[in-house]
Amino acid sequence: MAKETKISMAIIRRLPRYHRYLGELLNSGVTRISSQELSKKMGVTASQIRQDLNSFGGFGQQGYGYNVKDLYDAITKILGLEKTxxxxxxxxxxxxxxxxxxxxxxxxxxxxxxxxxxxxxxxxxxxxxxxxxxxxxxxxxxxxxxxxxxxxxxxxxxxxxxxxxxxxxxxxxxxxxxxxxxxxxxxxxxxxxxxxDSLFTISYRLNEDELFKKIKEK
Amino acid sequence: MAKETKISMAIIRRLPRYHRYLGELLNSGVTRISSQELSKKMGVTASQIRQDLNSFGGFGQQGYGYNVKDLYDAITKILGLEKTxxxxxxxxxxxxxxxxxxxxxxxxxxxxxxxxxxxxxxxxxxxxxxxxxxxxxxxxxxxxxxxxxxxxxxxxxxxxxxxxxxxxxxxxxxxxxxxxxxxxxxxxxxxxxxxxDSLFTISYRLNEDELFKKIKEK
Known part of the structure; x- marks a missing residue:
């Protein structure tokens, strides 16, 4: 059995995405973002983002949202990306x-x-x-x-x-x-x-409408 | 916005794994498997597997478990893998x-x-x-x-x-x-x-113990 994580893998897998989006925001010169905007951009609910970040002590401020640079830097450290x-x-x-x-x-x-x-x-x-x-x-x-x-x-x-x-x-x-x-x-x-596994989700999705038509007809 | 799925992506992403494990079982000559055994092999609860399969009409029989070949063939079809x-x-x-x-x-x-x-x-x-x-x-x-x-x-x-x-x-x-x-x-x-994103989950996991030690000390 491989090493278990303290935080669920579902949360861990969202961190690199947060990091990627925040990096893009930084590159576009965005310095602050509300949790609503961040959530819309990433297709995750604002409360999900808040919960995920709370696993690591929490970030952001009520009524202000997130400082993009600070949050980006914090997630860089959480991901261990300041090391080699x-x-x-x-x-x-x-x-x-x-x-x-x-x-x-x-x-x-x-x-x-x-x-x-x-x-x-x-x-x-x-x-x-x-x-x-x-x-x-x-x-x-x-x-x-x-x-x-x-x-x-x-x-x-x-x-x-x-x-x-x-x-x-x-x-x-x-x-x-x-x-x-x-x-x-x-x-x-x-x-x-x-x-x-990834490729097969595509063939699944290409067939999903037909599949459920058949299941209904049964 | 890309095409939405009828079934949650979390379930869809487990299907190729089920397919892969069932294929390995078939190759090893296993013809029947209980939901407990299948669940143990895949690190998913038996009720999760049952729920996942129920999304597509359900398979397997109470007190018998699954016929490996039938389930494998069914998931092959669900994944659209009988087509080109x-x-x-x-x-x-x-x-x-x-x-x-x-x-x-x-x-x-x-x-x-x-x-x-x-x-x-x-x-x-x-x-x-x-x-x-x-x-x-x-x-x-x-x-x-x-x-x-x-x-x-x-x-x-x-x-x-x-x-x-x-x-x-x-x-x-x-x-x-x-x-x-x-x-x-x-x-x-x-x-x-x-x-x-995948690589960064490794650097995260290599640092997780140290990270939580620091968070605790705060």
Whole structure:
């Protein structure tokens, strides 16, 4: 069982959205916003936003709303984005390379220390100055370079094995893109991105009207 | 405002997970499962599963549990996965190529008809027999080849423009990987995958213990 959170994951998942919207407001030069406006912009009720923020001590003032910069900074800290994190990517195929090439993550303090792969054609290449290493070197590398987050962009058949090897070396957080739920001890964090789950919500929604027409006819 | 769903998105998002677990059970030769076992395996309460399934008419039998194959087939239909969908990818960089190369989606009926890019070095290349076309040909292509789902793997600055162009040509569903929420008419579906939102939940969780220690001390 992966590490449990003190606050519900539903709230935690809204925080990055709040952060993103507040960042956009800041960029547009907005300095104050009422909870009603913020709520309208984000499609969440004002009381939901207030409740979510109260989980962390509360922000904003009655009759004034929120100071955009202060709230943005507070959520930046809550999300741990004022720190830096060392990461590795295991699986240097297209998806691994896409993540390695995305400079946005680096600018938020997520530092990429190495990629790993089994493919001899990839080993030795560099992505933005970060080398692709032989996956056989995984334990050795992680022993010498403390890693906060391991990003898994490998086929599902390999995922559990790689997780076990990294957990044994003390890695405490995984960003898992493999199409399988991996097992970890209860002090380890796993955030899985199941792309097919996301895609299937689209096919569901494309068919929903027809589906309920059929259910009604029964 | 994007198209609203009849069933809450929270339920819809659990369906692909049920489908995935039931598929694994089927592959392991399991034919029947009690709602308690299914619930344990999925980390959702048995009553939650029952409620979710009741939204679609209900399945399973008291004192028997679920027939794995029947439930799997039913959820396959609910997810619209017995049909085929024509898709295009706009943005043939690493992420676009990663999605194009993932054969899993094709096997579920999501057919890739073309990729589009602005980069002359990419235009004309093929990914698994599917050509990368000049994004200037977007409207022309979509007029001649009806497209169900457009997958956006482009920088956020271009996302709204591409969406507007495709909506004008009748595209009704978008799988959006651009780091921005796009606006669409209310008969159009948008499913956004905000990778940084997902990553930031990891940095949050790595810091949660320290964060609450600080909040307590205040």
């Amino acid at each position: 994190y060392n990461s590795i990517i295991v699986g240097a195929g297209n998806l691994g390379q896409a993540i390695a090439n995305y400079t946005g993550f680096q600018s938020w303090g997520f530092k990429l220390k190495a990629l790993f792969d089994v493919n001899p054609k990839l080993i030795g290449l560099k992505i933005r100055d970060v080398e692709i290493l032989d996956v056989d070197l995984l334990e050795d590398f992680v022993s010498k370079n403390p890693i906060d987050i391991a990003i898994l962009t490998i086929p599902k058949e390999r995922a559990q094995e790689i997780v076990d090897r990294l957990v044994a070396k003390g890695v405490k957080a995984f960003w898992n893109f493999s199409a399988v739920d991996v097992n970890v001890p209860d002090d380890v964090i796993v955030e899985s991105v199941h792309l097919s | 969908y024509n898709s295009i990818i706009v943005g043939a960089g690493n992420l676009g190529q990663a999605i194009a190369n993932y054969t899993g989606f094709q096997s579920w009926g999501f057919k890739l008809k073309a990729l589009f890019d602005v980069n002359p070095k990419l235009i004309g290349l093929k990914i698994r027999d599917v050509e990368i076309l000049d994004v200037d040909l977007l409207e022309d292509f979509v007029s001649k080849n009806p497209i169900d789902i457009a997958i956006l793997t482009i920088p956020k600055e271009r996302a709204q423009e591409i969406v507007d162009r495709l909506v004008a040509k009748g595209v009704k569903a978008f799988w959006n990987f651009s780091a921005v929420d796009v606006n669409v008419p209310d008969d159009v579906i948008v499913e956004s995958v905000h990778l940084s």
